[in-house]
Amino acid sequence: MKALKGTRRRGFVLTPVGLKRLQDAILAVEMAENNGIRLTLDELGDRMNVSSKTLSRLWSLDTGVDQKTLKLCFSTFNLELRNEDYAILSEPNNTETSDALSLNLDTEEVNSSESLSVDSFVNEQPDQLENLWSYPDGPVPLDSPFYIERPPIEELVYHEVHQPGCVIRIRSPKQMGKTSLVLRLLAFAQKQGYSTVNLNCYQIDSDCLTDLNKLLRNFCWQIATELGIDPNLNDIWDEEVGCKLSCSLYLQSYLLKQIQSPVVLVLNEVDRFFEYPHIASEFFALLRSWCESARQNINWQKLKLVVVYSTEDYATLDINRSPFNIGLPIRLSEFTQQQVEYLAQRHGLDWSSGKESAQLMSLVGGHPALIRIALYYICSGVITLEDLMQEVLDNGGIYRYILWRQWAKLQETPSLAKIYEKVVTTQESISLDPIEAYKLESMGLICFEGDRILPRCQLYRAYFAKQLSAIV
Known part of the structure; x- marks a missing residue:
């Protein structure tokens, strides 16, 4: 098939299934030939005859590489590339090109875009739909594209x-x-x-x-x-x-x-x-x-x-x-802003400007669960980021059930609630009994910043200051 004008050769991305197959094969080689020591990107690049920059794009799951590179990476580890191993990036403003694309590996030219869109992921990977849109409650499944590594x-x-x-x-x-x-x-x-x-x-x-x-x-x-x-x-x-x-x-x-x-x-x-x-x-x-x-x-x-x-x-x-x-x-640390933006990309959102991620993190910090819940509701079309921020500050919004559970736990221990009231209403550093501090930290309600004890995030400060002031 001839190349269409305005298209590029970098349009194939690994699916979570393909990434797992490839990494399993790499792991087997590391065990057999390298005493279980992980190969660096440069070492992998030398084996595959590709650059470490290309490998970084491949691992990202959202930046395309060309068909030849994808085949080369798999064949290096004696793997045959299968349809479920890859998806094709779509370009929203080029429907003619998108319609012409085929999943056949003989396709010479494919589109590229800055990130893998949700529609593209769903169309190419229908078996991932449930995983993609399930409410993020509990551990991230092994085959989920939403697990974010926190190196090292x-x-x-x-x-x-x-x-x-x-x-x-x-x-x-x-x-x-x-x-x-x-x-x-x-x-x-x-x-x-x-x-x-x-x-x-x-x-x-x-x-x-x-x-x-x-x-x-x-x-x-x-x-x-x-x-x-x-x-x-x-x-x-x-x-x-x-x-x-x-x-x-x-x-x-x-x-x-x-x-x-x-x-x-x-x-x-x-x-x-x-x-x-x-x-x-x-x-x-x-x-x-x-x-x-x-x-x-x-x-x-x-x-x-x-x-x-x-x-x-x-x-x-x-x-x-x-x-x-x-x-x-x-x-385990909180997500960095870069990791939040990367997770947003995996949800099909373009937050590369940093504005949206900074806005959300000003409220919930880099708390993994709170970040994922926000992305779930935004991607589901239930609410916009702007409305989410306003509703959360007014009444807890999408986090109300999490906040209610935390509130119920605090009410079970009035002495702990009284201590937490001081934490959320005091701007300066306060001293707490170590046992009480550890209990509050185990609930995820506080964090330590040097010698200072602070509310875990501004959401908790705003919500619990309002609730606790009414009873303490």
Whole structure:
């Protein structure tokens, strides 16, 4: 097909499906030829015979490359390019060209545009429609185009999980993306052939949190079940030697001995233990002992521990018995303005001027969940950014349900509400009891700026100042 006047050769973009296939193939090469060490863009470019700048465009999912480049990148890793691996950028003012385009890879010329439009994404990827327009509540699915990496976090955790007996500590307030990161870490580990166990501490019965023996038996039962092994607790557990030693021997000599592959054990929401200081002290000391045993015991080296929590350990824990001061610490930050603009592009919005992103961030900062909710409503055509800003300031607008939930939590603890009232109504720095500060931070209501304690964002300051002034 002859080139149409005014078109360019850079018009193919990877879909999330294509990006995943290509990155999986790259990962396999890194494991086989590079001891699992990630290849840099320059190293990948040398292999593919393309520039690192071209690769950056390819990874972006919104800037087109030509057909030859796309084929070359896939063939370098022995992959055949499929229809579901790519989409074609559309140019709104060139309908003749758009109509002439075909998904056939023999197409010589395609259009380019500054960003991938929502219509183009939907037309080329109907199976992505549900993912594209689902309300952003909960973790970002693995195949979603809306997951935004926050370098170097992903690379750090992928590298660390290769280390024998490693510990990774992921800490951030709620709705910052901890679970989304954990999903990707678990997927990465499974691709390495590791076994994975993902436990949520809020699924543990309350009576287990007042009885260490019950807790550890419950803990071992869940791990064995997740690994597909008969728990066989009654035959192996020996309470005469104590529940902590029984638990350690059970994991080391029964579970880990049977598993040939490393085991990635994720403990989500360990904050729950902090409300039970005695149990927390004993349980975390046990975790610490396993980490130390991994330095000399081959079976313990198979265990890779990932601890996920929203606050620091405000229970009174001996620093020498706590797992919260060892291993790789990961703290998820808010989105930068550039990342907000990039996410807007993935929603089909052109916020490249920086005006719109700055306007939204003046209200909610770079809070991932609040940013994504705003983009969802704007792209759905429910509201404009200008109207959104006004409604939010008037009555909470699209965030009213989130604000109501936070408000309900505050009302459950009047003393905490009174403290937060001081935070949102005081412009100067104030001092808070560390435990109360950590509780407010775990709810995502405050942030620390040096020694200063501030409301998490202007939305929270405006809304809660109004609500709290009426009752405090």
